[in-house]
Amino acid sequence: MRSSTTLATxxxxxxxxxxxxxxxxxxxxxxxxVHRAPAGAAVAHIPPGHFxxxxxxxxxxxxxAPGHQPGQRSCAGIEGVAPAGxxxxxxxxxxxxxxxxxxxxxxxxxxxxxxxxxxxxxxxTVVRES
Numbered sequence: 001m002r003s004s005t006t007l008a009t010x011x012x013x014x015x016x017x018x019x020x021x022x023x024x025x026x027x028x029x030x031x032x033x034v035h036r037a038p039a040g041a042a043v044a045h046i047p048p049g050h051f052x053x054x055x056x057x058x059x060x061x062x063x064x065a066p067g068h069q070p071g072q073r074s075c076a077g078i079e080g081v082a083p084a085g086x087x088x089x090x091x092x093x094x095x096x097x098x099x100x101x102x103x104x105x106x107x108x109x110x111x112x113x114x115x116x117x118x119x120x121x122x123x124x125t126v127v128r129e130s
Contacts, residue, residue, distance in 0.1 A: 046060065046066070046089075047066055048121065050066050050069065051089060051091060051098075051100055051121055052072040052089055052090065052091050052100075053072060053091065054091045054092065054093055054094060054095040055091065055092070055093035055094070055095075056072045056073065056074065056075065056090075056091060057072065057073060057074065057075040057078045057088055057089065057090045057091075058070065058071070058072040058073070058088075058089045058090075059078065059081070059082050059083070059086050059087070059088055059089075060086060060087040060088075060089050061083070061085075061086050062085065062086070062087065075090055079103070079105075079111050079113060080111050081111070082103075082105045082110065082111055083105070083110050084105060084106060084107055084108055084109060084110045085105060085106075085107045086105045087102055087103065087104055087105065088101075088102070088103040088105065088113075089101070089102060090102075090103070097120065097122060098120065098121040098122040099118060099119070099120060099121070099127070100118075100119045100120075100121050101116070101117070101118055101119075102116065102117045102118070102119055103115070103116050104116075104117075115129070115130070116129070116130050117129040117130070
């Protein structure tokens with residue numbers, strides 16, 4: 001199923017935050033409903049400074065440049081405003097380990113979470129996926 005590979009891809013790409021660059025490849029899949037960079041395939045490079053602060057959330061739009069991403073905000077009601085194809089990044093309050101919870105929003109339905117995962121930003125590894 002595409003949604004299971006979406007989260008695995010999302011979390012794997014989060015692990016590339018220490019890389020200086022990431023290249024994208026063109027996909028034969030239709031473009032998601034969210035505005036994307038012209039590349040076609042959504043590729044995320046989330047620099048460490050763009051993770052939300054502990055206790056906050058951030059909507060991440062794969063394919064958009066880091067400087068064009070929505071700012072971090074309160075987690076209250078964030079699923080209701082998350083556009084189709086986006087990811088919700090959340091850091092728990094008091095987070096000392098740099099853990100980021102990732103919720104992948106369905107590519108066709110805004111606000112509908114299809115996958116969840118836990119990413120260790122310090123180690124650059126996926127801890128859990130569901």
